[in-house]
Amino acid sequence: MNYQAFTNDSLTMMYAAVRGALAADDAAERQGGEPMFKVRDTPEWKKHAADLESEMLRRGMVFEIIDWAEGQGSLPL
Template sequence: MNYQAFTNGSLTMMYESVRGALASDDALKAQDQEPRFKVRETPEWKKHAADLEAEMLKRGMFFEVIDWSEDQTTLPFDR
């Protein structure tokens, strides 16, 4: 994908979409349901996020890096 062609806002929107899909999958998995987007099972999701990060860094954009750890949706008092 030609990430250079997108605006900063578009890059941010795509990156936040990856974060949202991951959070949705994790929430469903925590409820013993099938993940809808299969973000963790599909390597292309992580590559897409990494490519977006690379372009955003080139542009000097600030963003919160996606936490890919398995327990990102676990609250501290649930452990």
């Protein structure tokens, strides 16, 4: 996808959509359900987010990086 062709607002909206889909999946799993979007299981989601981040950083945009570890179990200490 040619991310350079999009406006800053468009990039922000697409990034928010990734974040929203991830949050929806995590909420479904917390409730014992199946994730609808399978964001964590589909590498293309992470690539899309990384490509968006790259373009947003290139433009000097300020945004909160997605925490891909959030909602995941942790290793025992």
